[in-house]
Amino acid sequence: QVQLVESGGGLVQAGGSLRLSCPASGSIFSINDMGWYRQAPGKQRELVAVITSGGSTNYADSVKGRFTISRDNAKNTVYLQMNSLKPEDTAVYYCNAEIRAARWGAFRDYWGQGTQVTVSS
Secondary structure, X not given: OOEEOOEOOEEEEOOOOEEEEEEEEOOOOEEEEEEEEEEOOOOOXXXXXXXXXXXXXXXXXXXXXXXXXXXXXXXXXXXXXXXXXXXXXXXXXXXXXXXXXXXXXXOEEEEOOOEEEEEEO
16 A cells, blocks of 8 residues: 655746655555656656665756755655756656565555646747
């Protein structure tokens, strides 16, 4: 019954900013990597950014220098600060987390339902 719920999406003008949040709830023993993906119309889902449990990060080339991923382990939450938004950033953004639901279990991927980000020119 692990659940991730994204929030913070919306409609913004090019050059604007948004901050996405995604807390994980339910049966959680531990969380490994957390990340953000996006899917634009007619395209496959792509990795935006990922952050490890230790704080190491990786970004898609298209968002480097503009987006920042972070996490609050005490709150089981991953964030995505998006600055200098461009129309090509328009997509549904999904959070992802590798979660071990119980001490006897294995890590597996969990996904949120997605939040729409629309950037107009």
